[in-house]
Amino acid sequence: MKKRTGILILSTLIALVSLLSVAPLMAAGQDVLLMATTTSTDNTGLLDYLAPMFQKDTGVELKWTATGTGKALKLGENCDVDVLMVHAPPAEKQFVNSGFGRDRREIMYNDFVIIGPAADPAGLKGASIEAALTAVKSKGALFVSRGDNSGTHKKELFLWKAAGLPVPEKENWYVQAGQGMLATISIAAERNGYTMTDRGTYIKYAHNLGGNPPLKIMVEGDAVLLNQYSVIAVDPDRCANVQYSLAMAFIKWITGEPAQQAIKDFKLLGKPLFTPNAN
Numbered sequence: 001m002k003k004r005t006g007i008l009i010l011s012t013l014i015a016l017v018s019l020l021s022v023a024p025l026m027a028a029g030q031d032v033l034l035m036a037t038t039t040s041t042d043n044t045g046l047l048d049y050l051a052p053m054f055q056k057d058t059g060v061e062l063k064w065t066a067t068g069t070g071k072a073l074k075l076g077e078n079c080d081v082d083v084l085m086v087h088a089p090p091a092e093k094q095f096v097n098s099g100f101g102r103d104r105r106e107i108m109y110n111d112f113v114i115i116g117p118a119a120d121p122a123g124l125k126g127a128s129i130e131a132a133l134t135a136v137k138s139k140g141a142l143f144v145s146r147g148d149n150s151g152t153h154k155k156e157l158f159l160w161k162a163a164g165l166p167v168p169e170k171e172n173w174y175v176q177a178g179q180g181m182l183a184t185i186s187i188a189a190e191r192n193g194y195t196m197t198d199r200g201t202y203i204k205y206a207h208n209l210g211g212n213p214p215l216k217i218m219v220e221g222d223a224v225l226l227n228q229y230s231v232i233a234v235d236p237d238r239c240a241n242v243q244y245s246l247a248m249a250f251i252k253w254i255t256g257e258p259a260q261q262a263i264k265d266f267k268l269l270g271k272p273l274f275t276p277n278a279n
Helices: 001-026 039-043 046-058 069-077 087-098 129-139 151-162 181-190 199-208 244-255 257-265
Strands: 032-038 062-067 083-086 101-117 143-145 174-176 192-199 215-219 226-234
Touching: 032 039, 032 069, 032 244, 039 062, 039 174, 039 181, 039 199, 046 062, 046 244, 046 257, 062 069, 069 083, 069 087, 069 151, 069 244, 083 087, 083 151, 083 244, 087 101, 087 151, 087 226, 101 181, 101 199, 101 244, 101 257, 129 151, 129 215, 151 192, 181 192, 181 199, 181 215, 192 199, 244 257
Parallel strands: 032 062, 032 083, 143 174, 143 192
Antiparallel strands: 083 226, 101 192, 101 215, 101 226
16 A cells, blocks of 8 residues: 555656646747847837737737847848847838848837037037037037947937038047947936937936936937837748747737837836837
8 A cells, every 4th residue: 555655656746847847848938029129129118118018918928139220130130030129210221122121110209319418518509410510529529429330320420421520430529439328328427428319218317317317408309310210020031930920920019009009108207208100
């Protein structure tokens, strides 16, 4: 009798161990969508806010790598992710036209602003973007650039050229941080300089400092400062292992009315960080 009881206990233990060993595999079998995105969607907390909603609605877990748009597009080219959420339209269109991506959809926007110390030593407050950059150069005012081939950095380089000015490189007043947006803003604040940021990240920065940050918005409102965000599926014809169906599920979800409303409702300090505009 004792022998049979021992066998029964042993069998139960074996079954329990087997069940526990299979459980992680069952969890690992859950659909996971890999995304490369810009730092602003991560730094602002937008993705932490949207990802649980997406998983609840679709059963798909969203995991992302936040980096500059240039590096995000490169991750797509290398077939390392399934979908992109970025904000450099010319580079995005080239990415699609080169056969790396498809199904590009605009989803939201905010705008770029020039921020600087409250004392405004270069006198940029209220100036146009062209006049502001001209003043920065002529006065040698400290300007901190992302310098990382991100969407923000690409836009900044475009703006120097659009203002008819040479792109700064080795000038001692021009600092290339080579870092994300919040880190770049911190460097500008520490050095009492100016920088360019998207409004969403600026609001997050202000929120982190209790609504009274040392750097204030100096230049805003020019039409050229529009900052459009889009999603792009990595092309399955180029990347055989890409999870195209999951990428399309995300694109369909984020361009849908509930997700667009969620983006509209995402606020800090009572201010929206992004404006939804999916067609």
